Amino acid sequence: MKSKGYAALTAKAKLTPYVFERRELRPNDVALDTQYAGICHSDIHQAREEWGPAIFPMVPGHEIAGVVTAVGSAVKKFKVGDRIGIGVFVDSCKKCEACLAGLGNYCYENMTATYNSLERDGKTPAMGGYSNNHVVDADYAVKIPTNLDMAGVAPLMCAGITLYSPLKHWGAAKGKKVGIIGLGGLGHMGVKFSAALGANTTVFSHSPHKEADALAMGAHHFISTKDPSSLKGMKPEFDLILNTVSAEIDLNPYLELLKLNGTLVMIGLSGKQYPISAGPLLQKRRSLSGSQIGGVPELQEMLDFCGSHNIVSDIELIKADYINEAYERTIASDVKYRFVIDAATF
Ligand code: NAP
Ligand code: ZN
Ligand code: ZN
Secondary structure (H helix, E strand, O other): OEEEEEEEOOOOOOOEEEEEEOOOOOOOEEEEEEEEEEOOHHHHHHHOOOOOOOOOOEOOOOOEEEEEEEEOOOOOOOOOOOEEEEOOEEEOOOOOHHHHOOOHHHOOOOOEEOOOOEOOOOOOEOOOOOEOEEEEEHHHEEEOOOOOOHHHHHHHHOHHHHHHHHHHHOOOOOOOEEEEEOOOHHHHHHHHHHHHOOOEEEEEEOOHHHHHHHHHOOOOEEEEOOOHHHHOOOOOOEEEEEEOOOOOOOOHHHHOOEEEEEEEEEOOOOOOOOOOOHHHHHHOOOEEEEOOOOOHHHHHHHHHHHHHHOOOOOEEEEOHHHHHHHHHHHHOOOOOOEEEEEHHHO
């Protein structure tokens, strides 16, 4: 199947129009017309090789919302016309402890990422979501609730699940205090979910002008970190702090804000090292952890949660020829709060 999209041909090149082939349907595959594709900061990190050697040509994109156009002979889960989403991974071993627990995102034989990855045959490069269509194993696609706007849903497939999963895992709920560092694509979804789960929610942002938006999304407090001394004097009262920042920041002042047994979770992946002092970890038995997207069952749970709470991403809808500007603006923290490409413009 011919696919029209945008690709990075090298780590130094701007993204350009690119035509390529998608595989013929296998028995468990579905084909879809992509309607919308979100731009995640991970797309930028990978297209620019900030996480190490990458596979080119690269069609980025792992926030995909579209409509099923064909199903393979063994597919029972979907039918033509269904609205479905594809996220950050499109395959895994299906037999390890993590996969059997519905956590293919933590597969011991590594997930096959939606792009910048090889399929299970070890040689076919996976091509991502910046394109007008897709073919995917039905086990890695999820149903989109009918009441939600498709463009606002696309970012849920990465930004949404990546914040929903740790909030649920570490028990964000009424009576808990949650901090979200960075009000970008991921962070703004974290604020919406944390508030919807009933947690008292604080945003730490280096962009003071985002305060009104943060509060409108459900945050209870906004701390401007433009002046690093702004954290001084704050009490150690957070149960959970999620770091969604795409650049390296000093984590040590945030460890000090955790209460007894509190946890700081790494979500942002700058590709750089983060020096950590052991002292604050010891002093209140605090934990430092990490979290990577979420499994397919939880992806469906998150979408259903969004359906019942009317939650979607705040987006700026763009045409495909704006992708390179959108990358620069994302790096400058200048997006409200996710760029989404209209796939009709590929
Ligand atoms: P994004 O939209 O660019 O948001 C990142 C936010 O971080 C910015 O909006 C900004 O928030 C803050 N920030 C950026 N540069 C900063 C700096 N120099 N100092 C302090 N704060 C800064 O990016 P995203 O798409 O949300 O992704 C965020 C990170 O998570 C990326 O590294 C991405 O690769 C990673 N990620 C991880 C997973 C996972 O599974 N763990 C999944 C997806 C993405 P303020 O303006 O509010 O300060
Ligand atoms: Zn992503
Ligand atoms: Zn596995």
